[in-house]
Amino acid sequence: MEKKKENIFDFKLFKRLFEYIKPYKLVFYSLILLVVLLAIFSAATPYITKYAIDNSITTKIEKDFLFYILLMFGVLILNTVFQLLFIYYAAWLGQNLVQDVRVKLFDHLLRYKMKYYDNSSVGLLITRAVTDMERIADIFGQGLFMIFKDLLAMAVVFGVMVYMNFKLSGIVLIMMPLLLYATRIFQKYMKKAFEDVRTEVSNLNSFVQERLTGMKILQLFTREDLEYKNFKAINERHKKGWVKTVWYNSIFFPLPDLCGSITIGLVAWYGGLNVVLQNTSVSQGDLVAFIMFVPMLFRPLRQIADKFNTLQMGMVAATRVFKIIDTTSQIDDLGTHVAESFKGNIKFDNVHFSYVEDEKVLKGISFDVKTGDTVAIVGATGAGKSTIINLLNRFYEIEDGVISVDGIDIKDVTLSSLRTQIAVVLQDVFLFADTILNNITLNHPNITEEQVYQAAKDIGIHDFIMTLPNGYHYNVKERGVMLSSGQRQLISFLRAYVTNPSILVLDEATSSVDSYSEQLIQNATDKITKGRTSIVIAHRLATIKKADKIIVMDAGKIVEQGTHKELLKKENGYYKNLYEVQFLQEEVA
Template sequence: MSETKDTFFDFKLFKRLFKFIKPYKLVFFSLIICVVLLAGLSAAIPKLTEFAIDDSMTNKNPKDFVFYVTLMFAALILQTIFQLLFMYYASWLGQNLVKDVRINLFDHLLSFKMKYYDNSSVGVLITRAVTDMERIADIFGQGLFMIFRDLLTMTVVFGVMLYTNVKLSLIVLIMLPVLLYATRIFQKYMKKAFEEVRTEVSNLNSFVQERITGMKILQLFTRETIEHKNFKTINERHKKGWLKTVWYNSFFFPIAELSASITVGLVAWYGGLNVVLSDTVSQGVLVSFIMFIPMLFSPLRQIADKFNTLQMGMVAATRVFKVLDTTSHIDDSGNQIATSLKGDINFNKVHFSYVEDEEVLKGISFNVNAGETIAIVGATGAGKSTIINLLNRFYEIKGGDILVDGTNINQYTLASLRNQIAVVLQDVFLFADTILNNITLNHPEISEETVVEAAKAIGVHEFISSLPNGYHYNVKERGVMLSSGQRQLISFLRAYVTNPSILVLDEATSSVDSYSEQLIQNATDKITKGRTSIVIAHRLATVKKADKIIVMDAGEIVEQGTHDELLKKENGYYKNLYEVQFLQEKVA
């Protein structure tokens, strides 16, 4: 779907949007009825004015005059009522449609592969889910229905004008083509300008989001001045994009006002002469035409104005649907429910690469028996964490098989498989919420009592209770109110309360203090007992207790065995790693 397609209205795009309107069809068609009534009432008021002047004032008939004035007053009241209903329910429809589209988009984002997020800007996605959505709401609240109302009003008004006086109507037509041409040129350039604006808004959001998230790094490396200059550059582009829209508006609207004023002048001149000299035009007709002209020209000017809103909405909708059209989902066609897994794991000649032709895992094979604790060690980039990502099916493997309890993990439903695997990461992510909600993640079957019992079992209840409001303490965004060790403990408790069949500790103790490490080590002993556990190792104590150690280097398994077995290998990879890294910890 092209964002630059030069059409006044993208019917294919609207057809997609209309699918979301279907639940609100009654409101949609009621709005159309309102538009028709408003157009009729708009044309009726000048016509009643004409009758009041010609039939009552000229003939000095006060009774008829009061009658026409009463009808005009009633028409104005009805016009106000229908205008209020129209404005409210047009916006109501837009907001409800956007609510449904946003839910659809968020559900879509929840199921994307991790690879999609690896290659996508968070700021851009936030723009799609928030700012662009508001522009879509404006398609209905301030764009489409407004344009339809104005077009219908113009059609009805001009029809009445032709019926009333053809010659005066032709005079009005003299300036109309000029305004129509100006409107067409205006909408063409405004569409391009708004596409540029939306691009710059996305770039600005992305830039600000990343810099705020990484503010500590910027300050640590004194990048403030450089980033200030970068921000001025991107902000300047954003300003220039908006100024283009201002520039086009500055040209168009004075032309529209001038066209309307010239038309009023021509009608007043020609109609006035006919009133005075030939009496072929009545005073009422002349007054009604002067009232009709703004009704004809103002909607045309407003159409151009509302077209800006419509174009922004269409560009935003195009970008949102581009995300919705993205097929980046892990295949979830498995039909087996993983419940109470024993925990047998088998990697059989597994190949994987994040980037095409750059293998991270080069045909690795290993087995983990149910209830075993294995440790995976190796240098950074060896492929240790990738094994965990593949076990959870965050990425699709390139070749080979991964079996759990003798069943290919592709045959399990994604949700049931991941429910059986709990992961504690080195980089803990906590939401801006209470400790309790960060532990349960709002799981309805995990009660506060269960969390408290689990915390007591692994020895972190005292730490949580010491915080203000205890388990209801709000840790703020990314858990900034807690230390790295405390965040790690919360993450560990989060994994523990799910009672997983398979536990994964990915460098879980690498960034904690010695006190927190001891708590986690005690908890590890408790939770791993009788449960399949995979430990991506950093600390010596965990590695030594493992039933088996898998040593990786450059995407391959170079050694396997227990701690003692691997130390007996002359010039072994693990032995060298132990002597360089782990022996220092032992001495310390």
């Protein structure tokens, strides 16, 4: 098991990445051809130089000298053109591949259960979708093809060296085992170092994202100094991770230059001695060519090591991205019934549910909601009220029991059609950094601007929207910070209403709004709930009183059911006590 962890290359991972290359096979094979051509051209200039020296300079025959010069110039031009094409299309392939992987990743993220996000860091997921993706692109743009090109060039160069002069080639090999061993050790340590770096990058992103999102809380509780110290500690670990990679680089990178210089010295000594002694085994052309060849053989090892760093970072990033893609956290959408509309008969039959294993949130919940009725659910915080809404929309899977609408198990209804027919207004309203219009329609192609205007007039908030700069085209910025909480709630209410849902859910929809906004929402609620099945989770007295039925929950169980008047008649009833303690205070106020 340990050996598997220490593998420098994960061929299974490469094989998986290559699956994404299939749509770009022509470019991929063209890059392979360019790699071969570049390797050949890399050895051409020293080889031509050898013949220019031996056949023209040494012999002082001018006849073919111009030909050799023009030939080297032609090789240089072609090499430059091929380099340009190679660099461009290697990067192009990497970016296209990453585009496909990123789309697949985001598609998975869109379909994961809410439980997955309950247990995941947003900063970490952003790192995977953005930063790690760029590292994967580098595998092809700056890593794999570059390494392959350098290795092939080294093989071609060494092959030409052996063909030209076997003895000088043997001298060149003296330092090679040491350098190859050092390269392997370097690669092993760099892989571990880059795994540490990616971990610290994720931690840093998560920390910054959470603190920026919760900046108001930090300042309200004067936590600036403490969070500054925490950030310094995390940033220090991040720096140490990178410094470790710099340390390994600083140890290794001078080594190829040192080995290359020693080898050139040995070649110059042995070859020069043979030239001086007029030994026919080494010509002047051989000596010059080999001096040119040695850097071409040793320097790529340094470049390969550098590119291998890029490759390692890409592999670590790819492993983490594929880990998210391979996560099986989607809701099973196996239903075949497409609900174009619901009558609105809702039934919970002995439903059990836990967010955390062995910690029951709902303990055998059973109740009915008839078509067109408005049912209010009340209870203390943590009683399980909002959980009922989450389960109705299948954000989570129940452990036992059945939830049905119009007599059909919601598991048999396609997920898209189920959620299309249920509109939810939450207490904590989320608005995107976009216009009011787009936040209402969420860019739904079948909802026109005129429909939005009419819906806003119907529920009485059109005039409020028109008082804003640019009206419906007013950009509310990130999370709707340009609007008050009451205004955001009104936009959320309109977003639910404009879809004309079969079932309406209001989850604490008026608990954090001002009295004016509450009145607007109350008027809209009366209109939108008329003749439509509605479930209301609220503390506001007016909503509770008008409900056709009130379900009272405590600790995951239903303790009482009935109308407002019926529940008030129960001596020492849970609802009656709740009413006298909380709701009666609101009436007095």
